[in-house]
Amino acid sequence: MKIVHLSDSHLGWRDLHHTDAEGHNLREQDVYDAFAQAVDRVLELEPAVAIHSGDLFEGYHPFSAALGVALDQVERLRAAGIDFAVIAGNHETPRVRAIAHPFSLLERFGVHAVHGEPRRLRFGDLAVTAVPHSNDPEAMAGWITAAEPDADARFNVLVAHAGLEGLARVGAGEPGAVELPGELLEQVASFDYIALGHLHQLDRPRVNAVYPGSLERLNWGDQARRKGIVEVDLDAEPLDDAFLTVHEIEGRPRTRLPALDASKVDDLTKAISRLAKTKGLEGAIVKVPIANVSFEKYGAIDRRRIGEAFAHCLHLELEPEFVEAGSGRPQPAAPAELRDFLSRRVPAGVEAEVFVGRGETYMTRAAEDIGA
Amino acid sequence: MAARTLEPTAAAQALLRDFEGRYDVGEAPPVPVERIASALLGLFVDEADDIRTLPGAPADQGRLSGMLDAEEMIVWVDRGEARRSPGRRRFTIAHEVGHFVLHVPVVHKLFPDRAVDIKEIDEGSSAAKLSKHRGREREANIFASELLMPEPLVRAQATATGFNLPALAKRFEVSVPAMRLRLRLLKLLPPLA
Numbered sequence: 001m002k003i004v005h006l007s008d009s010h011l012g013w014r015d016l017h018h019t020d021a022e023g024h025n026l027r028e029q030d031v032y033d034a035f036a037q038a039v040d041r042v043l044e045l046e047p048a049v050a051i052h053s054g055d056l057f058e059g060y061h062p063f064s065a066a067l068g069v070a071l072d073q074v075e076r077l078r079a080a081g082i083d084f085a086v087i088a089g090n091h092e093t094p095r096v097r098a099i100a101h102p103f104s105l106l107e108r109f110g111v112h113a114v115h116g117e118p119r120r121l122r123f124g125d126l127a128v129t130a131v132p133h134s135n136d137p138e139a140m141a142g143w144i145t146a147a148e149p150d151a152d153a154r155f156n157v158l159v160a161h162a163g164l165e166g167l168a169r170v171g172a173g174e175p176g177a178v179e180l181p182g183e184l185l186e187q188v189a190s191f192d193y194i195a196l197g198h199l200h201q202l203d204r205p206r207v208n209a210v211y212p213g214s215l216e217r218l219n220w221g222d223q224a225r226r227k228g229i230v231e232v233d234l235d236a237e238p239l240d241d242a243f244l245t246v247h248e249i250e251g252r253p254r255t256r257l258p259a260l261d262a263s264k265v266d267d268l269t270k271a272i273s274r275l276a277k278t279k280g281l282e283g284a285i286v287k288v289p290i291a292n293v294s295f296e297k298y299g300a301i302d303r304r305r306i307g308e309a310f311a312h313c314l315h316l317e318l319e320p321e322f323v324e325a326g327s328g329r330p331q332p333a334a335p336a337e338l339r340d341f342l343s344r345r346v347p348a349g350v351e352a353e354v355f356v357g358r359g360e361t362y363m364t365r366a367a368e369d370i371g372a
Numbered sequence: 373m374a375a376r377t378l379e380p381t382a383a384a385q386a387l388l389r390d391f392e393g394r395y396d397v398g399e400a401p402p403v404p405v406e407r408i409a410s411a412l413l414g415l416f417v418d419e420a421d422d423i424r425t426l427p428g429a430p431a432d433q434g435r436l437s438g439m440l441d442a443e444e445m446i447v448w449v450d451r452g453e454a455r456r457s458p459g460r461r462r463f464t465i466a467h468e469v470g471h472f473v474l475h476v477p478v479v480h481k482l483f484p485d486r487a488v489d490i491k492e493i494d495e496g497s498s499a500a501k502l503s504k505h506r507g508r509e510r511e512a513n514i515f516a517s518e519l520l521m522p523e524p525l526v527r528a529q530a531t532a533t534g535f536n537l538p539a540l541a542k543r544f545e546v547s548v549p550a551m552r553l554r555l556r557l558l559k560l561l562p563p564l565a
Contacts, residue, residue: 166538166548182538189534204564206536238534244564360455 001125001155004047006229007197008214009035010091012058012066015218016285016315024065026314030252031058032069034215037249038229039073043080045231045247049123050082053197053212054089054133054161062092062102074111083123088115088132089161089197090176095135114159118143120150126234127153129191131160137178144180145187155234158188161197164205185209192234200224202246207238216251220287227251252314253284262293263323269302272318273309281313289319298322338363380511383473384518387412401529402545403520405466409447413472415440417465419451423484430484438464439484442476453487459547463492463516470515475508485509492517492550520546521554530560 015027042050057066077084092102093115103113112121114130121128127150134140140162149156163179177198185206188194194209201224202213212230214222228248236242257275265271272288290298298320310316342359346352391408392399409415423429423436426448430436437460439448447468454461467490489509521544533539541551555561 164538166541168548182536182540182542185536186533186539202564204562205538207534207562209536210564239562241563246564 001234002045002047003126003157003193003232003234004042004045004050004229005053005193005195005210005212005232006038006042006050006215007053007161007195007212008055008089008200009038009052010055010058010214010216010218011035011069012062013216013218014058018314027252028065031216032065034227034249034251035069035073038215039076041229041247041249042077042082046080047082047231048126049128050077050084051128051157051159051195052084052086053159053195054087055091055197055214056086056089057092057102060092060094060099060102067102067105070106071109074106074109078110083112085112085121085123085128085130085159086114087130087159087161087197088113090133090135090178093133093135093176095176118147122150122153125154127156129156129158131158133161133176133178135176137180140178141180141184144184147188147191149190149192155193156191157193157195157234158191159195159197163198164196167199167203167205168201182206193232202226202228202230204244210244212246215249217254220254220256222254253280253282255281255284256287256289259289259291259321261291262297263291268293268297268300269305272301272306276306276309276313281310284313285315285317286310286313287317287319289321291321292323293320294323380470380474380515381518384470384515385522387469387473388519388522399525401525401543402462403522403525405462405469405520408519409465409469413469415445415447415469415472417447417449419449419454421451423448423450433484434486436484437487437490438468440468440471440476442472447472457547459541459545459550460492462520462545463547463550464490466516466519467512469519470512471508474511474515485512490516492547492553517550517554520544521551523558526554526558527560530555535560535562 010031013028013031014025018026020026020029056070074084086103086106088101088103094101101115103115106113115132118129118131121130129147129150131140131143131147134143144160147158163177164182165179166182182205185194189206189208192208194206196205196209196211199211200214200218200222201211203211205211210230213224213227215227217224217227226246226248228246231245231247233242257278260271260275262268268290275288301318306316338360339356342356343352346355387408388403391397391412395411397404406417409417420426423439424431426439428441429439435450437450437453441448447465449461449464453464464485467485491513526544529540529543535555537548537552541548544551552561
């Protein structure tokens with residue numbers, strides 16, 4: 001039996017200011033295109049079920065365009081006789097109960113959309129234990145720990161949307177995100193496959209557990225070499241090559257060019273413009289790091305000229321590293337300095353050590369996120 | 373103590389065998405690297421807010437993650453880094469122990485190490501092809517990896533946990549990237565991982 005696993009489509013996500021002739025945000029369209037491509041692949045592969053492990057939508061108030069894309073693509077699957085099951089991720093889960101979950105709308109259109117609490121779905125020989133995101137990490141860990149394979153089913157799949165401690169933080173660390181200890185996977189090891197969502201890079205934290213990653217690169221932290229969906233052959237042994245196959249989908253290229261050392265060039269505008277001839281930049285989002293640059297030299301860059309040189313790219317971003325003291329990328333504060341700073345700002349009624357500890361944790365995360 | 377050898381993998385294995393023989397410890401992760409440093413080698417592990425301010429430490433090489441002072445028999449570890457990542461702290465200690473076993477007293481008495489020197493995921497060229505400095509750093513990294521993640525123990529635990537990367541990293545008290553590389557080098561990493 002074959003299933004397909006996809007995740008983190010983030011329909012409705014928007015970025016940058018580039019629009020098409022009708023005013024649609026181009027990056028938003030990229031995300032819709034990636035999801036349509038993923039569904040194209042699913043239709044080619046003809047699995048029994050397509051499982052989406054969360055963050056179908058970017059937010060819990062999805063744009064009508066995002067809802068339309070979701071319903072249109074799900075309809076293509078339904079017309080082909082392929083079931084589609086999706087669990088709620090942290091992005092589409094409202095923080096307050098009074099707000100209706102967007103998945104309640106999907107359910108009315110026949111989608112197996114699991115939100116609020118875990119549910120078991122049956123698709124012939126396959127039982128899917130679906131654990132949606134909860135804003136209460138302990139509840140979610142409890143749901144996962146309590147999950148047990150259906151003894152009557154030939155195959156059992158567990159679906160959950162959470163990070164795992166120690167893994168890459170790409171896609172994690174947002175408000176409401178849940179990070180669980182890796183040992184939790186040992187308690188559900190008897191499932192044939194564990195379909196995970198939340199991390200944006202393809203990863204296999206356990207032999208039978210996979211994050212397919214997001215369908216599109218949403219930020220510079222996502223260094224994934226490829227994007228795609230995962231085909232799982234449940235008849236194969238987990239260590240067999242046939243167990244997992246990644247089917248790539250094409251996203252918009254995101255290219256960080258080698259750093260330009262400004263101290264070694266006289267005409268910075270010319271040097272940057274020359275980089276536009278690098279192969280593979282058509283339609284790409286491009287970043288040019290510029291090392292050892294002074295404020296004066298950076299300010300003198302002719303933006304119009306480099307804009308023309310990179311006109312074949314979607315977006316150009318310069319990343320200066322200034323030579324002047326105290327400038328450039330923010331650096332994490334030295335530990336003693338940070339503790340001192342925080343300990344002088346402890347709010348009333350809050351335990352100092354807790355406050356300082358939390359501040360240090362956030363600084364560490366921020367430093368990791370910017371690669372400091 | 374076992375005879376000193378300049379082959380980092382064999383040296384780490386010999387050190388571990390020596391420790392296990394003397395102290396009758398069970399073969400279960402995590403490897404008690406600090407105890408090995410202190411009980412077996414007589415090294416004292418200490419932390420500093422900024423290692424560059426210590427006597428003899430270079431002030432012009434950027435922030436230091438760790439430093440071996442072989443004369444005073446002290447392994448210095450950056451306090452902030454240690455607090456942020458206990459796994460990184462252990463790797464730094466194992467790296468400095470590597471310098472002590474492999475390179476003292478042949479080369480120097482002081483080994484200041486920047487973050488770029490102590491690589492938990494050092495998979496570059498072979499040490500022989502690198503400059504002397506980088507070659508020594510790579511040897512210390514190989515030594516640290518072997519000491520903290522001994523092959524037989526990693527093999528056994530990897531099989532027992534279904535190659536569960538975060539769980540293995542936690543058991544061995546190393547970072548996930550360090551464990552991932554170890555499994556890859558031992559050809560134990562399933563595809564896609």
